[in-house]
Amino acid sequence: MTPAELRSALEAQAQTHGFAALGIAPATAAPLAGARLRQWLDDGRHGDMIWMADTADRRATPQGLWPEVRSVIMLGTNYGPAIDPLRHAEHPETGVVSVYALGKDYHDVIKKRLKLLGNWLARAGGHDLKVFVDTAPVMEKPLAEAAGLGWQGKHTNLVSRDFGSWLFLGAIYTTAELPLDAPHADRCGSCSACQAACPTDAFPAPYRLDARRCISYLTIEHKGPIPHEFRAAIGNRIYGCDDCLAVCPWNRFAVASHDMAFAAREELIAPALVDLLGLDDAAFRARFSGSPVKRVGRNRFVRNVCVAAGNSGDPALRVPLSALLADDDEVVREAAGWALERMAP
Structure with a gap:
């Protein structure tokens, strides 16, 4: 050919x-x-x-x-x-997993x-x-x-x-020499919707990201305690964040994927925080088998859930949070303690 x-x-x-x-x-x-x-x-x-x-x-x-x-x-x-990426606002008792990780x-x-x-x-x-x-x-x-x-x-x-x-x-x-495509032009124009939508002000300037302030980084890549200055803004996002992506006006041309590999698993669309707080390592691995979420490990994930629980204000979460004060992982223990203090009347 x-x-x-x-x-x-x-x-x-x-x-x-x-x-x-x-x-x-x-x-x-x-x-x-x-x-x-x-x-x-x-x-x-x-x-x-x-x-x-x-x-x-x-x-x-x-x-x-x-x-x-x-x-x-x-x-x-x-x-x-096929679901609203910003569905989290009205349901603080549930956790929000980034769209890309639902399948x-x-x-x-x-x-x-x-x-x-x-x-x-x-x-x-x-x-x-x-x-x-x-x-x-x-x-x-x-x-x-x-x-x-x-x-x-x-x-x-x-x-x-x-x-x-x-x-x-x-x-x-x-190594093949193939016909090339022209680079795509930037079509953001004067729009700043993604910048304004970021809960933690992770964009010091357009086209610039400070990962240290990004919720996706904080809940996925960051291994230690989440800095206190960002915890309230994280809300109930327990794995990643879609806010800057979801508000882009170009999404009006997007169509829902029909690729079954990335179809949202029912148990990840709106998982109850109370259920997630009780996950031990074996239960975590079983629940997230085949999911990108499994990559962060149980301790980092439960840390995220503790932060979301503290932000929820749901008194029903005090019992499972209290149990985590004796967790084997010190980062989980700290996050649980912070959540209980935040929920205190």
Whole structure:
């Protein structure tokens, strides 16, 4: 096949494997991403995410990770929610799990699909390739912008004209020379909805994120006690936060995903805090088997639930919180104590 024929066939194959968007960028794409990453790291805005600094050189450019790469195939999978991402406001007695984590773990699902597509491409084109999803040192969002899938919005996440803020990203690096897409233009304009929506003021400026203030970071990546200054603002978010994504006006063009892999599990749509406070390690693992939530571990998760319980004001939660004052984990004990003090009349 010619490069153009190979690309056309690749697009058809991608659709059969559940990918909703595909774009191709050169290996030299997003040349400014590395400098921006280093400035972000120098400012300390990565918090506890030490691996970001450790892999900065490999992350800065595709060729820094794999010198032989010639084309970067960026793929998007629609996970548009069928439920309101901001449903938490009127139900403080329930916990809110970020939309992306309501179904199966996207790392596993998309990695499997990328491998299947990559195997097809290797057979069809005879070129070497590597596949990546999220955990590898790859700058997915700048590369997706360079490949025409959308643009990095003021909330620093990718925005698509077709799918709004709801695309999982995956990448295939290949030695093949393929027809390229033009970079996508920024279409945020004067809108600042995402900036205004952030409960913890995690955006020091448009297109800049201070992870140390971000609820997604605090409830997922951060391992120690959550700083007191952010606890009230976290509300009942127990795993991640969708506020800046959900308010984006471009979501009016988004459609709910019909991908069953990412269908919301009923028990995660509105879980009762009282049930979650009682989870031991075995119960946590069983409840969140196959879910991204499992990655944070029981202690970090129950810490989050304690903060949500303290914010709820629900006196029915005092008994399970009191039981956690004797928990084996000191971070859980501290969070439970804080919650009880916050609920005190």
